[in-house]
Amino acid sequence: MKPLLVARNLRRADSAREIFSVDYFSLNQGETIALIGPNGAGKTTFLLTLALLHQPTSGSIEIDGVTAGPNNLLHLRRRMAVVFQESLLLDMSVLGNLTTALRIRQAPRKTALARAQKWLDIFGVGHISSQQARLLSGGEAQRTSLARAFALEPDLLFLDEPFGSLDYPTRNSLLNDLGKILKQLNMTTLFVTHDYTEIPFLAEKTAVMYEGRIKKCGSNQEIFGHDFFQRNLWSPWAD
Ligand SMILES: Nc1ncnc2c1ncn2[C@@H]1O[C@H](COP(=O)(O)OP(=O)(O)OP(=O)(O)O)[C@@H](O)[C@H]1O
C-alpha cells in the first residue's frame, strides 16, 4: 500500500521541554489509524502538526511524496480537514457554515450549495440546514462539523476526540454512519480517542502515544488482544 502521509524525525519542543518526538509515522491511502494515549501525551499537538497547522521544531512531513514547506503549505492544507471535540462552528446558519468553508476554498457558489446540502443530508442534519448553529444540540453540532469536513472533500481527515462530548446513543449512531462513510470514500484518517470502544467502528490500526513517543503501532488485535471490548480499563501504554 502507498503511504499518503509520511512523517520522519518529527519533533516539537518549546523552550521548556519536548512535546513529541516521532521517528517515523505513516498513513496509507484509505486507512484509518486510531491514536490513543493518556492526557498530555502529545496526541493533539502531533495531530495538528501532521495537519500542517502547527509547525514542527524539526523533521519532515510528506503528502503524496511532496515534502511540506512554506511554498506549498496552503495548497497541502487544502487537501486536509480537521474535526475537534468542540464543533467550532461559526455563528451563522448550519448551511452557511458549510458554504462559507467551501467558498473560502474557492468553490463556485452553486457547487458549494449543492455539496453542502448533500453532506448535511448524509450526516442527517439536512432538515435543519437553516437553523442557527449556536442553537444546535451537541450531537447536531458535531454532525454539522463532520459534514463540513467531508464537504471539503479532503484527501486526509484528522479527528481529535470528535465524540467526546456526546451521549452514548448519539455517539453510536454517529460512529455507525461515519464508519460506513469512511469506508465508502476510502478516506485516509487519523483519529484520536480516549474511548477504545470507538476504535473498531473506524480504524483497523492503533498507535499508542506515551510521553510524546509512539510506543506501539499495529493492528487493533496486536495492540488490544482478542478480548478487545472487555479490556476498556486496561492501560495499553503500561508495559
Ligand atoms: N502551544 C503549546 N505550548 C506549550 N505547550 C503545549 C502547547 N500545546 C500543548 N502543550 C503541552 O504539550 C503536552 C501535550 O499536549 P497535547 O494537548 O498534545 O496532549 P494530548 O495527548 O492531546 O492530551 P489530551 O488527551 O488531554 O487531549 C501537554 O503537556 C501540554 O501542556
Ligand SMILES: [Mg+2]
Ligand atoms: Mg488532545
